[in-house]
Amino acid sequence: MPRGDKDKYTEKQKRKAEHIEQSYEHKGLSKDEAESRAWATVNKQSGGGDKAGGSGSKTSSSEKKTARSDSAKRAAKTRQGHARESGASLETQTKESLMKEARSKDIKGRSSMTKAQLVEALRKKG
Template identity: 70%
Template sequence: MPRGSKAKYTEEQKRKAEHIEESYEEKGTPKGEAQARAWATVNKQSGGGEKAGGSGKKTSASAKAQAKSDSGKRAAQTRSGHGRGSKSSLESQSKASLMTEARSRNVSGRSKMTKAELIQALQTK
């Protein structure tokens, strides 16, 4: 396909480019420049013409489900040791985050507590 060919663009992309081009022309931009700007805008917004996705190989539904499950397991392993009430987890949080946690657990007097006091209260609750 020759360079500059618009054959791989969807009808929606072509309509969008035409509309943008008309808008530029109404503002007094020369036709060639208006067309170039319009296609540049469409390319920026949608990444260019229709493309075959990725490597071209199809992923089965079971492979996708397995990948999702594996991802969840990796995330859980990352969080291990940082469970609810864990001292290392609480110390790594900001005071605002601790306040939110204390609010959800109904810790009384939380608004006047320091970060260290919030950590202690959350560990005991």
């Protein structure tokens, strides 16, 4: 029998190892080799024994829902562009960044504008 106590494995892990072991024995491996390979497979797939649930099992579903909602709100805020007190920093932005801001402010004709024209249109839009 392979080394190690199997008491810390879940019933599901034990059943899986037994099934894998039977499969190896059916292919002609010795009982010891089949058992050894079966437990190695279970360990590789599940990370060993004494696992409660899985990753994130300590996080309640309401906490997960709140975290997802907060994440979505942050993402939406990022897509809107940033509030600006003065137009002075417009020149330092890339054309792509100006284009994104013009899109969020629904400035017409922005796709054919130059960087200078985008800066001017954004200043007018406020």
